[in-house]
Amino acid sequence: MFDYFFAQYKGYPIHEVYLELIAIFFGLWSVWFAKKDNIWVFPTGLISTFIYAYLLWQWSLLGDSMINVYYFIMSIYGWYHWTRKKGDVDEFPISIMSSKEKFMAIVIFALTIVFVILVYLYFDKFTSWYSYVDTLLTALFFVGMWLMAKRKIENWIFWIVGDLISIPLYFAKGYTFTSFQYLVFTIIAVYGYLEWKKIFNSSQNLELRQL
Template sequence: MENIIHHYLTLPLLEVIAVIASLLYVVLAAKKNIWCWPAAFISTVIYTFLFYKFYLWMDSFLQVYYMGMAFYGWYCWNKPTEDFHSNSIQLKTYTATTHLISIVILTIISLSVGWFMDKYTPTDFPYLDSATTVFSVFSTYLVAQKVIENWLYWIVIDAVSIYLYVEKGLTPTAFLFGVFILIAAYGYYIWRQEYKDDDMTHSEVLN
């Protein structure tokens, strides 16, 4: 723990900004604060170069995708709604069947991309790197669409990412993703509770 704290205290300025922006993104997203998206954009610009340098090329590509999703997320969260709760972000939930089908499709895509990366690039951990990237692409879309279960995907993705970063010697980043798991669990709890509260409010209005 002391080594991790020391490392964070001696990080280059750009990495410090990336770490802070990443934390802000997850915390603000859990609180449904639209300013999570500018924070996401800042962190992704920096991490794009960092992951490319460490031969986690799919992760680097993922950061480029995140840049675009930062704009898309801002648009979705800022879009007016006709619902009576017009000043709040409306949450959604997908059925278990929808998630199961999504996971099967994403797994097939991950294996295909992993095979390509393993055969044609020098990237490390091609299959795991590809899987975290493919599932993160989907999970980020779920965040932008305000789907509650996005947080459950992130818990698994972050856990796998911790292993990757530890193996690459990116211990501080691995520690950061450990914090992300805790925040994701908090985000799921908060979004789930608010979704239930909104359901009750809707029922009361209809009655």
């Protein structure tokens, strides 16, 4: 059983295995902080995404690597966005998407698909079905990260869909540890959605009582 799940790591440089485990640790920690609506989601996420961007580039997974570079940039933006306050109150609390943001999400999704296709064509990387799934995942996660940085509840829906696709994808690619990570991500994301929904409903009820 052990060989079935982890035999692919026999040919890996040992430092890459350690880096993957460190990235997984900080990635899980980051998602847990996100579930709790805690600002530490971003510094822990920065460490995980930086390592993954390097590893995935080494493994020639360009779409996945670009996702993590984007995560890194958006984590910096999200960190700033979440810390903005009006007095003692968060300027951008948990909220739902507006019509304008729904339109922007569609635009980001479509542009990401086009961009990743062009990158894969340029580097001649459409060599397996993985590449086509990577294109979809990149778009899902780009929108999910943008919505998380803006503190929108719907970000969890994109994470859940993307995580569910990633579990078998990474296992098929031979990255068992990362596949298990996405399984845990999926579970946390479901609870994250429920918890953010509860926080949002509580804030709405509080506002109604104050009227």
